[in-house]
Amino acid sequence: MSEGRVAKDSRRPVYVISVAATLVAAHPRTLRIYEDEGLVCPARTPTNIRLYSDEDIRRITWIRHLTRERGVNxxxxxxxxxxxxxxxxxxxxxxxxxxxxxxxxxxxxxxxxxxxxxxxxxxxxxxxxxxx
Missing domain, CATH: 1.20.5 (Single alpha-helices involved in coiled-coils or other helix-helix interfaces)
Known part of the structure; x- marks a missing residue:
C-alpha cells in the first residue's frame, strides 16, 4: 500500500440514509422498509441515526436488482x-x-x-x- 493511503473497511458505517438512498437510487423510505424486513441492518449512532457501510450499499444494490430485474419479493x-x-x-x-x-x-x-x-x-x- 502506498504512503498516505488508508485501507478501506467495507463494513465501516459512513453514509447517512439520504446519502445511501442516493447511492442506490432509492427513496430513504425504501431503505427503512428493507431494514424493517430484516434485509439490511445499518449501524446506529448514539443519537439513533442510521449509518450505512459500503457492504450495506452492495447488499441494497443486490436487493434492488433482485426485486426490479428478477421479480423476487x-x-x-x-x-x-x-x-x-x-x-x-x-x-x-x-x-x-x-x-x-x-x-x-x-x-x-x-x-x-x-x-x-x-x-x-x-x-x-x-x-x-x-x-x-
Whole structure:
C-alpha cells in the first residue's frame, strides 16, 4: 500500500440514509422498509441515526436488482439471504474439516517417516526412500 493511503473497511458505517438512498437510487423510505424486513441492518449512532457501510450499499444494490430485474419479493430475498448464510456456514465447516484431515494425514506421514528412520537407525541401515 502506498504512503498516505488508508485501507478501506467495507463494513465501516459512513453514509447517512439520504446519502445511501442516493447511492442506490432509492427513496430513504425504501431503505427503512428493507431494514424493517430484516434485509439490511445499518449501524446506529448514539443519537439513533442510521449509518450505512459500503457492504450495506452492495447488499441494497443486490436487493434492488433482485426485486426490479428478477421479480423476487422481499420474503423471497430474505429466504435467499438465509440460504446464503447457511451455505456459507456449511462451506466454512467443510473447509475446516478438510484442513483438519490434511493436518492429520500430514502428521501421520511424518510420524511414519520418523518411525521408519528410528527402525533403520536401530538396524544400522538407512530407510528406503522409495518405501514411504
Amino acid at each position: 422481499l420474503a423471497g430475498i430474505r429466504l435467499l439471504f438465509e440460504l446464503e448464510e447457511r451455505l456459507g456456514a456449511r462451506i466454512l465447516e467443510a473447509l475446516y474439516a478438510e484442513g483438519t484431515r490434511k493436518r492429520t494425514a500430514e502428521g501421520t506421514r511424518k510420524r511414519t517417516a520418523e518411525a521408519a528412520a528410528e527402525t533403520a537407525a536401530a538396524n544400522g541401515s538407512r530407510p528406503d526412500p522409495d518405501n514411504r
